[in-house]
Amino acid sequence: xxxxxxNLQRYREIxxxxxxxxFNYLVRDLGLYEIVSIPKRxxxxxxKTEKKSTGERLRHFLEELGPTFVKLGQLASTxxxxxxxxxxxxLEKLQDGVKxxxxxxxxxxxxxxxDKPVEDVFKEFHKEPLGSASIGQVxxxxxxxxxxxxxxxxRPSVEKIIQSDLEILHQLAVxxxxxxxWAARYRLKDIVKEFSKAIIAELDYTVEGRNADRISKQFxxxxxxxxxxxxxxxxxxxILTMEYLKGTKLKDYDSFDYLDKKVLAERIANSYFHQVLxxxxxxxxxxxxxISVLPTNVIGFMDFGMVGRLSPEMQxxxxxxxxxxxxxNTEGVxxxxxxxxxxxxxxxxxQLHLDVDEVREKYYDVPLSQVSLGDAINDLFSIAHKxxxxxxxxxxxxxxxxxxxxxxVEKLDPEMSIIHIAEPYGKQxxxxxxxxxxxxxxxxxxxxxxxxxxxxxxxxxxxxxxxxKKGKLPVEISVPKVDLFLTKLDxxxxxxxxxxxxxSFSIIMVxxxxxxxxxxxxxxxxxxxxxxxxxxxxxxMFLGLLYSIFKSxxx
Numbered sequence: 001x002x003x004x005x006x007n008l009q010r011y012r013e014i015x016x017x018x019x020x021x022x023f024n025y026l027v028r029d030l031g032l033y034e035i036v037s038i039p040k041r042x043x044x045x046x047x048k049t050e051k052k053s054t055g056e057r058l059r060h061f062l063e064e065l066g067p068t069f070v071k072l073g074q075l076a077s078t079x080x081x082x083x084x085x086x087x088x089x090x091l092e093k094l095q096d097g098v099k100x101x102x103x104x105x106x107x108x109x110x111x112x113x114x115d116k117p118v119e120d121v122f123k124e125f126h127k128e129p130l131g132s133a134s135i136g137q138v139x140x141x142x143x144x145x146x147x148x149x150x151x152x153x154x155r156p157s158v159e160k161i162i163q164s165d166l167e168i169l170h171q172l173a174v175x176x177x178x179x180x181x182w183a184a185r186y187r188l189k190d191i192v193k194e195f196s197k198a199i200i201a202e203l204d205y206t207v208e209g210r211n212a213d214r215i216s217k218q219f220x221x222x223x224x225x226x227x228x229x230x231x232x233x234x235x236x237x238x239i240l241t242m243e244y245l246k247g248t249k250l251k252d253y254d255s256f257d258y259l260d261k262k263v264l265a266e267r268i269a270n271s272y273f274h275q276v277l278x279x280x281x282x283x284x285x286x287x288x289x290x291i292s293v294l295p296t297n298v299i300g301f302m303d304f305g306m307v308g309r310l311s312p313e314m315q316x317x318x319x320x321x322x323x324x325x326x327x328x329n330t331e332g333v334x335x336x337x338x339x340x341x342x343x344x345x346x347x348x349x350x351q352l353h354l355d356v357d358e359v360r361e362k363y364y365d366v367p368l369s370q371v372s373l374g375d376a377i378n379d380l381f382s383i384a385h386k387x388x389x390x391x392x393x394x395x396x397x398x399x400x401x402x403x404x405x406x407x408x409v410e411k412l413d414p415e416m417s418i419i420h421i422a423e424p425y426g427k428q429x430x431x432x433x434x435x436x437x438x439x440x441x442x443x444x445x446x447x448x449x450x451x452x453x454x455x456x457x458x459x460x461x462x463x464x465x466x467x468x469k470k471g472k473l474p475v476e477i478s479v480p481k482v483d484l485f486l487t488k489l490d491x492x493x494x495x496x497x498x499x500x501x502x503x504s505f506s507i508i509m510v511x512x513x514x515x516x517x518x519x520x521x522x523x524x525x526x527x528x529x530x531x532x533x534x535x536x537x538x539x540x541m542f543l544g545l546l547y548s549i550f551k552s553x554x555x
Contacts, residue, residue: 055090067134068165080381100132205240211304250288265412
């Protein structure tokens with residue numbers, strides 16, 4: 001009962017926030033005033049929103065409702081296939097804006113999670129946080145063994161709040177799909193489920209720690225990239241203790257006079273294409289606050305809560321997409337998208353070709369060194385939004401990541417073309433795919449699958465036989481152009497009926513002729529020569545049937 005009351009109060013807060021930010025039409029469409037028992041008349045008139053854009057009003061709405069909704073907006077900003085560019089731009093401005101929680105609460109959480117007094121773990125612990133966000137905050141500390149660390153502590157009760165909000169969001173999505181056409185068309189319930197999974201993953205700091213370890217292994221042999229060490233003995237689901245990186249953050253761009261910006265730009269670009277096209281696992285939040293520059297121009301990555309994953313097949317398709325974009329090949333672009341299994345059956349392919357051609361023309365006379373890979377990919381995502389093509393989440397995150405990396409590289413070295421750096425990685429990926437050893441591995445894997453199928457074949461045949469014995473074989477037929485099929489079926493049945501009638505009539509006429517011949521009686525009935533007329537009618541019907549058969553060309 002207490003949970004239902006809390007949820008009802010949260011519904012009221014969401015409804016009021018909708019109204020306050022100019023989304024009364026959603027309150028009406030979803031019938032929220034009925035759920036929260038608020039008089040309908042309060043939502044009949046749109047409030048004054050000071051001529052703010054839809055994106056601005058949406059951003060204020062999310063910020064007003066707190067951590068879950070802010071995080072939802074931040075994730076939605078990575079989905080240009082779902083939202084138009086103006087709203088994406090506003091969602092990118094979302095800030096947590098949450099005050100830090102007290103040191104007493106920090107101390108309580110650490111001692112409860114690690115089952116030790118703070119003094120037994122840390123020789124030094126700064127009470128003021130280095131940064132504070134909606135889910136947690138980070139403190140500088142020194143372990144008793146002397147290592148300098150950054151300790152991330154989860155905000156008290158935030159998991160309970162987020163779980164409750166996600167449950168309400170799921171209920172709202174189900175309600176929206178049943179009452180609003182666009183929600184059903186975009187499968188809003190599945191989108192909320194997908195975003196919920198990503199938010200819940202960020203609540204478990206052990207996931208972030210494993211992400212850091214995995215990316216660290218990618219660069220073990222590369223001294224130009226550094227990932228901080230995770231101290232697992234001092235980490236739990238709610239606490240993450242990592243090596244503290246003391247360097248210059250990219251956001252402090254003005255203090256870079258003493259660094260080699262060209263080298264930094266090249267290293268950042270190479271590190272990301274290595275992650276994306278060779279490893280298939282990449283840091284998904286490369287904003288300047290999450291990248292530090294260490295001595296000798298070493299790149300240091302931080303904050304691994306958001307990562308992207310690309311399967312080997314998706315890597316191949318993305319490499320094909322990049323190469324098709326570079327070559328301005330419309331068919332290649334559409335083929336790469338289609339291989340990802342993204343284009344719905346009802347898509348107008350002719351219009352899709354025209355829209356991709358329009359993007360190609362945009363870059364037609366532009367030198368390759370001046371082409372923005374991030375912009376080109378986002379242009380394609382805009383087309384996807386127009387044609388309701390659902391792009392995999394990791395691919396949209398990749399598009400957002402590349403756009404951010406490209407802007408960083410452009411600031412560091414305006415003359416560098418990120419697309420030139422991407423090309424060798426794409427070609428290497430395709431060459432690796434065609435390497436005899438890799439082809440042999442794929443064939444071996446397929447042989448293994450076929451072998452397994454052969455092993456299970458006798459069992460499957462036995463099951464089919466049992467079904468046939470019982471007379472319960474389900475058959476499902478999918479017929480394209482069913483109207484045409486039914487029309488042809490009608491013609492066949494009509495011709496068959498005509499043939500049967502002709503045969504019956506002929507048999508009757510033959511009977512009459514034989515009967516009259518044997519009985520020696522006249523063939524005239526009621527002064528009408530019935531047999532002669534019947535013979536002529538049968539002959540005409542027979543000739544007509546032959547004519548129709550010859551005319552069809554299918555004798």
